[in-house]
Amino acid sequence: MRTFLPFVCLAMLLACSDSDVNLKDVAIEKACKACQTESADMDWLRTIVNKNDGNVYAIHTSEGMMIVHQPVVMSCMGCVRYTCSGLLVGYLTDTFEQELLTGIKKSNLIYEAKF
Secondary structure: OOOOHHHHHHHHHHHOOHHHOOHHHHHHHHHHHHHOOOHHHHHHHHHHHHHOOOEEEEEEEOOEEEEEEEOOOOOOOOOEEEEOOOOEOOOOOHHHHHHHHHHOOHHHEEEOOOO
16 A cells, blocks of 8 residues: 555646646636626637737726726737726827727736747
Protein backbone atom coordinates (compact mmCIF):
# COMPACT_ATOMS: atom_id res chain seq x y z
CA MET A 1 0.00 0.00 0.00
CA ARG A 2 2.80 2.43 0.84
CA THR A 3 4.40 1.93 -2.55
CA PHE A 4 1.23 3.02 -4.31
CA LEU A 5 0.74 6.21 -2.28
CA PRO A 6 3.21 8.36 -4.28
CA PHE A 7 1.62 7.22 -7.55
CA VAL A 8 -1.88 7.98 -6.30
CA CYS A 9 -0.79 11.46 -5.20
CA LEU A 10 0.86 12.11 -8.55
CA ALA A 11 -2.21 10.94 -10.43
CA MET A 12 -4.41 13.27 -8.38
CA LEU A 13 -2.15 16.24 -9.13
CA LEU A 14 -2.13 15.54 -12.85
CA ALA A 15 -5.89 14.99 -13.02
CA CYS A 16 -6.64 18.71 -12.62
CA SER A 17 -5.26 21.10 -15.18
CA ASP A 18 -5.87 24.64 -16.38
CA SER A 19 -7.62 23.25 -19.43
CA ASP A 20 -10.39 22.00 -17.13
CA VAL A 21 -11.31 25.62 -16.43
CA ASN A 22 -13.56 27.24 -19.02
CA LEU A 23 -11.86 30.61 -19.47
CA LYS A 24 -14.92 32.05 -21.20
CA ASP A 25 -17.09 31.28 -18.18
CA VAL A 26 -14.44 32.79 -15.92
CA ALA A 27 -14.53 35.97 -18.05
CA ILE A 28 -18.29 36.23 -17.62
CA GLU A 29 -17.94 35.72 -13.86
CA LYS A 30 -15.31 38.48 -13.68
CA ALA A 31 -17.54 40.83 -15.68
CA CYS A 32 -20.51 40.05 -13.45
CA LYS A 33 -18.47 40.85 -10.38
CA ALA A 34 -17.10 44.09 -11.87
CA CYS A 35 -20.56 45.19 -13.06
CA GLN A 36 -22.35 43.85 -9.99
CA THR A 37 -24.88 41.95 -12.07
CA GLU A 38 -26.06 38.42 -12.84
CA SER A 39 -24.66 36.24 -15.62
CA ALA A 40 -28.07 36.23 -17.33
CA ASP A 41 -27.54 39.95 -17.94
CA MET A 42 -24.24 39.23 -19.71
CA ASP A 43 -25.44 37.19 -22.70
CA TRP A 44 -24.26 40.02 -24.96
CA LEU A 45 -20.73 39.64 -23.54
CA ARG A 46 -20.83 35.86 -23.84
CA THR A 47 -21.45 36.33 -27.58
CA ILE A 48 -18.35 38.54 -27.85
CA VAL A 49 -16.16 36.20 -25.82
CA ASN A 50 -17.31 33.13 -27.77
CA LYS A 51 -16.08 34.75 -30.99
CA ASN A 52 -12.56 34.72 -29.48
CA ASP A 53 -11.47 37.62 -31.68
CA GLY A 54 -9.86 39.89 -29.12
CA ASN A 55 -9.16 40.71 -25.52
CA VAL A 56 -11.84 42.00 -23.16
CA TYR A 57 -11.27 44.38 -20.26
CA ALA A 58 -13.44 45.63 -17.38
CA ILE A 59 -12.38 49.21 -16.67
CA HIS A 60 -13.66 51.48 -13.92
CA THR A 61 -14.05 55.05 -15.21
CA SER A 62 -15.63 58.31 -14.06
CA GLU A 63 -18.60 57.28 -16.24
CA GLY A 64 -18.92 53.95 -14.41
CA MET A 65 -17.72 50.45 -15.21
CA MET A 66 -17.04 49.85 -18.90
CA ILE A 67 -16.39 46.65 -20.82
CA VAL A 68 -13.85 47.19 -23.60
CA HIS A 69 -13.39 44.72 -26.45
CA GLN A 70 -9.98 45.08 -28.11
CA PRO A 71 -10.08 43.12 -31.38
CA VAL A 72 -6.59 44.25 -32.45
CA VAL A 73 -4.08 43.36 -29.75
CA MET A 74 -1.48 46.02 -30.55
CA SER A 75 -3.84 48.99 -30.69
CA CYS A 76 -7.04 50.32 -29.22
CA MET A 77 -8.02 52.19 -32.38
CA GLY A 78 -10.60 49.49 -33.04
CA CYS A 79 -11.72 49.09 -29.44
CA VAL A 80 -15.44 48.78 -28.87
CA ARG A 81 -16.78 50.14 -25.60
CA TYR A 82 -19.89 48.91 -23.80
CA THR A 83 -21.75 49.73 -20.64
CA CYS A 84 -22.40 46.85 -18.26
CA SER A 85 -25.85 46.46 -19.82
CA GLY A 86 -24.30 45.94 -23.26
CA LEU A 87 -25.05 49.34 -24.76
CA LEU A 88 -22.44 50.68 -27.16
CA VAL A 89 -20.63 53.80 -25.97
CA GLY A 90 -20.06 56.16 -28.87
CA TYR A 91 -18.99 59.66 -27.93
CA LEU A 92 -15.94 59.99 -25.69
CA THR A 93 -14.70 63.04 -23.86
CA ASP A 94 -10.92 63.42 -23.71
CA THR A 95 -10.92 62.49 -20.02
CA PHE A 96 -13.10 59.42 -20.57
CA GLU A 97 -10.99 58.28 -23.51
CA GLN A 98 -7.81 58.67 -21.46
CA GLU A 99 -9.31 56.63 -18.61
CA LEU A 100 -10.16 53.85 -21.02
CA LEU A 101 -6.73 53.87 -22.67
CA THR A 102 -4.89 53.75 -19.35
CA GLY A 103 -7.28 50.98 -18.26
CA ILE A 104 -6.08 48.64 -21.01
CA LYS A 105 -3.73 46.68 -18.76
CA LYS A 106 -3.29 43.18 -17.45
CA SER A 107 -4.98 43.87 -14.11
CA ASN A 108 -8.24 44.79 -15.91
CA LEU A 109 -8.09 41.92 -18.41
CA ILE A 110 -11.05 39.59 -18.02
CA TYR A 111 -10.59 37.54 -21.19
CA GLU A 112 -7.51 36.98 -23.31
CA ALA A 113 -8.17 35.71 -26.82
CA LYS A 114 -6.37 32.54 -27.84
CA PHE A 115 -5.42 32.70 -31.50
